[in-house]
Amino acid sequence: MSSEEHLKQTDTEARFEFKKEQKSAFQAEKGLNEETIRVISEDKDEPEWMLQRRLRALKHFQNMPMPTGWPEAPDLSEVDVDAIVPYIRPDVDVRGGVDDWRDLPDEIKDTFDKLGIPEAEKNALSGVGAQYESEIVYQNMQEQWQEKGVVFCDMDKAVQEHEEIVKEYFMTKCVPPSDNKFAALHGAIWSGGSFVYVPEDVTVNMPIQAYFRMNSEGMGQFEHTLIIAEKGSEVHYIEGCSAPKYSAFNLHSGGVEVFVKEDAHVQYSTVQNWSKNTYNLNTKRAIVEKNGRMEWISGSMGSKATMLYPASILKGRGASDNHITIAFAGKGQNIDTGAKVYHNAPETKSTIESKSISKDGGRTNYRGLVHIADGAYNSSTAVECDALMFDNESTSDTMPYMEINESRVDVAHEATVGKIGDEDIFYLQSRGLDDDDAKQMIVSGFIEPITEELPIEYAVELNRLVELEMEGSLG
Amino acid sequence: MATLEIKNLHAEVADEDGETILRGVDLEVNSGEIHALMGPNGSGKSTTAKIIAGHPAYRVTDGDIILHLDEDDLADIDEDLDEEDYRWSLLELEPNERAALGIFLGFQYPAEIEGVTMTNFLRQALNAKLGERQELFEDEDEDAEEEEAGYETSPMEGPVDDGEVGVAEFQQLLKEKMELLDMDEKFARRYLNAGFSGGEKKQNEVLQAAILEPSIAVLDEIDSGLDIDRLQDVSEGINALRDEQGTGILQITHYQRILDYVEPDHVHIMLDGRIVKSGDASLASQLEDKGYDWVREEVYETA
Numbered sequence: 001m002s003s004e005e006h007l008k009q010t011d012t013e014a015r016f017e018f019k020k021e022q023k024s025a026f027q028a029e030k031g032l033n034e035e036t037i038r039v040i041s042e043d044k045d046e047p048e049w050m051l052q053r054r055l056r057a058l059k060h061f062q063n064m065p066m067p068t069g070w071p072e073a074p075d076l077s078e079v080d081v082d083a084i085v086p087y088i089r090p091d092v093d094v095r096g097g098v099d100d101w102r103d104l105p106d107e108i109k110d111t112f113d114k115l116g117i118p119e120a121e122k123n124a125l126s127g128v129g130a131q132y133e134s135e136i137v138y139q140n141m142q143e144q145w146q147e148k149g150v151v152f153c154d155m156d157k158a159v160q161e162h163e164e165i166v167k168e169y170f171m172t173k174c175v176p177p178s179d180n181k182f183a184a185l186h187g188a189i190w191s192g193g194s195f196v197y198v199p200e201d202v203t204v205n206m207p208i209q210a211y212f213r214m215n216s217e218g219m220g221q222f223e224h225t226l227i228i229a230e231k232g233s234e235v236h237y238i239e240g241c242s243a244p245k246y247s248a249f250n251l252h253s254g255g256v257e258v259f260v261k262e263d264a265h266v267q268y269s270t271v272q273n274w275s276k277n278t279y280n281l282n283t284k285r286a287i288v289e290k291n292g293r294m295e296w297i298s299g300s301m302g303s304k305a306t307m308l309y310p311a312s313i314l315k316g317r318g319a320s321d322n323h324i325t326i327a328f329a330g331k332g333q334n335i336d337t338g339a340k341v342y343h344n345a346p347e348t349k350s351t352i353e354s355k356s357i358s359k360d361g362g363r364t365n366y367r368g369l370v371h372i373a374d375g376a377y378n379s380s381t382a383v384e385c386d387a388l389m390f391d392n393e394s395t396s397d398t399m400p401y402m403e404i405n406e407s408r409v410d411v412a413h414e415a416t417v418g419k420i421g422d423e424d425i426f427y428l429q430s431r432g433l434d435d436d437d438a439k440q441m442i443v444s445g446f447i448e449p450i451t452e453e454l455p456i457e458y459a460v461e462l463n464r465l466v467e468l469e470m471e472g473s474l475g
Numbered sequence: 476m477a478t479l480e481i482k483n484l485h486a487e488v489a490d491e492d493g494e495t496i497l498r499g500v501d502l503e504v505n506s507g508e509i510h511a512l513m514g515p516n517g518s519g520k521s522t523t524a525k526i527i528a529g530h531p532a533y534r535v536t537d538g539d540i541i542l543h544l545d546e547d548d549l550a551d552i553d554e555d556l557d558e559e560d561y562r563w564s565l566l567e568l569e570p571n572e573r574a575a576l577g578i579f580l581g582f583q584y585p586a587e588i589e590g591v592t593m594t595n596f597l598r599q600a601l602n603a604k605l606g607e608r609q610e611l612f613e614d615e616d617e618d619a620e621e622e623e624a625g626y627e628t629s630p631m632e633g634p635v636d637d638g639e640v641g642v643a644e645f646q647q648l649l650k651e652k653m654e655l656l657d658m659d660e661k662f663a664r665r666y667l668n669a670g671f672s673g674g675e676k677k678q679n680e681v682l683q684a685a686i687l688e689p690s691i692a693v694l695d696e697i698d699s700g701l702d703i704d705r706l707q708d709v710s711e712g713i714n715a716l717r718d719e720q721g722t723g724i725l726q727i728t729h730y731q732r733i734l735d736y737v738e739p740d741h742v743h744i745m746l747d748g749r750i751v752k753s754g755d756a757s758l759a760s761q762l763e764d765k766g767y768d769w770v771r772e773e774v775y776e777t778a
Binding site for chain 2: 421422423424426427428429430431432433434435437438441442444445446447448449
């Protein structure tokens with residue numbers, strides 16, 4: 001069965017909504033204090049330096065204010081960190097993930113089967129990591145990449161097995177815990193996630209994927225992803241996420257650090273489909289060296305509230321960045337996404353393209369910053385933000401900040417906000433499409449620039465999520 | 476043979492003011508005939524076209540639009556057909572249902588849909604039309620069952636989804652029709668009307684008609700914005716619709732020019748929301764010479 005067929009057969013809300021009875025080997029107490037951190041660190045058998053980093057991050061978290069007062073930003077007043085369970089270790093025998101799906105407990109294997117991950121692995125991926133609750137439970141990569149020195153492993157395992165590299169790069173130069181309150185929280189209680197290391201001049205030609213699943217009510221997931229692409233290397237990393245919906249809120253606060261060395265190329269794609277009770281507050285950042293290229297592709301469909309602004313720091317001459325973001329907000333959702341680019345060297349280049357769709361009273365915001373430093377001459381940036389609204393109840397705001405401190409630069413900005421056009425719908429209907437299909441066609445065309453850059457499997461997945469979002473709301 | 480019968484059609488704008496536009500239009504178009512509908516700006520020609528296709532911006536206050544079909548028209552339907560399957564009041568149907576029964580509207584200003592390729596759009600439209608067509612003739616009980624059976628395949632997966640006409644078959648069809656209209660193959664990969672010149676859009680409307688094979692095609696100012704070469708291509712396309720598919724054509728135009736290439740069997744002149752004069756092709760030439768004032772005087776003097 002091709003995964004295309006598989007996706008069709010499993011194409012219902014139930015595909016994401018199913019819940020598994022919670023079985024865990026270890027579960028932290030609700031709330032957050034020094035004792036919790038020590039217990040988590042001990043359960044992971046971490047070196048002392050990591051414990052110290054966690055404790056320092058906790059101090060930052062406790063001392064920093066909530067990010068309030070941003071115009072139109074999601075309301076975070078419900079987010080009480082002391083009400084969540086920060087750490088749940090699923091009941092599996094092998095720490096760091098098994099490398100055969102059959103070695104997983106049935107309920108966990110079944111979860112990922114339903115999500116179509118093993119099928120996708122067979123067809124189109126170089127490697128897969130799968131996280132359930134707080135830990136990676138499955139991790140595998142094709143042998144050819146291992147032989148070339150590529151590392152793709154669980155972040156906890158990397159702390160043990162690649163200690164020197166992790167110690168140098170982990171929340172030190174890219175996303176320090178002092179960056180923002182949720183980065184600090186993440187630094188204190190991070191668990192799981194991926195570590196990717198690509199040696200010089202190695203091109204990993206099929207994407208590697210990590211899938212993050214929260215199953216338990218009221219938990220928080222705080223996976224950390226660290227990607228190091230050495231000189232001249234190339235890799236495409238995809239992450240997907242989902243959770244069933246509960247009445248209590250869940251919190252996801254991931255941290256992503258990407259190091260793009262000279263002439264390297266990293267593509268980081270996300271399709272986020274958290275349940276509508278999840279607060280999704282992430283910090284994602286890349287540092288790009290000379291002639292390196294970073295691409296962020298983000299699809300935000302799920303969550304109650306998302307605040308996500310992937311950042312690229314163009315540090316070396318000739319470094320470039322490309323952002324493509326799509327946000328889809330339905331009833332009760334506030335998807336606040338954007339992009340940040342810091343042009344810190346000459347001849348750096350960035351393009352940002354944002355597409356957002358809102359319906360049934362949902363809100364999308366584009367919030368972005370492009371900073372061009374004094375001395376970053378011959379740099380260029382192009383920002384395009386388009387918003388499509390289904391009805392008069394839905395809203396969308398565009399806040400594209402620019403800080404240009406250098407005169408010899410090329411800056412372009414375009415923004416459009418529009419309601420889905422009645423004449424467009426009528427035109428398609430007059431050709432035989434019904435009202436729903438006409439609207440879906442217009443939306444699929446609107447997001448086409450992002451879907452055409454995604455691997456086919458993923459584009460199909462994204463389209464299906466959009467379709468699920470639209471189901472029942474049309475007509 | 477299909478017949479589109481417009482009877483005493485009265486209509487107004489569907490807003491609070493409800494400005495009256497049509498004041499009793501009567502018109503009959505049969506398969507294989509070419510009708511030209513002419514008249515000054517604001518006389519109600521485009522409104523008539525849009526109402527035939529089911530545009531939601533207008534409210535019909537009196538009269539009816541009936542589509543009569545015969546066995547040849549319904550040769551592709553597998554169901555047992557009742558008397559009522561041969562006679563449809565279009566006013567009760569959604570625009571896509573009208574399309575499924577064989578009504579086509581060529582737009583004066585076609586919509587531009589970014590991100591949807593011509594190929595994807597046309598194949599989905601064709602398959603949607605064929606699917607809807609079967610549904611319209613199914614017994615209502617069966618219909619209900621089908622709905623419960625569940626999930627309809629989305630049009631969003633692009634070329635890999637199912638449908639009556641497969642990708643390869645469709646591409647062949649598209650290629651043939653495009654050659655007929657002297658259209659560049661590149662069109663197939665472009666987004667629907669996005670960035671098309673005025674002439675390309677009109678050519679595209681005729682291409683769509685050629686693929687959807689309507690019983691009755693209403694073409695709203697298909698000749699505006701065309702240079703002479705494209706006017707000939709488009710005219711050939713329209714003639715082919717009539718000659719090869721037996722489509723009945725209702726062509727709205729301001730100019731004699733296109734009628735030199737697409738010779739009408741009937742010419743109708745519309746004034747103030749009614750058809751006031753009908754005749755053969757010579758009527759259009761008379762108009763060209765004398766203008767609409769001549770008609771106006773004649774109509775209002777005799778009235």
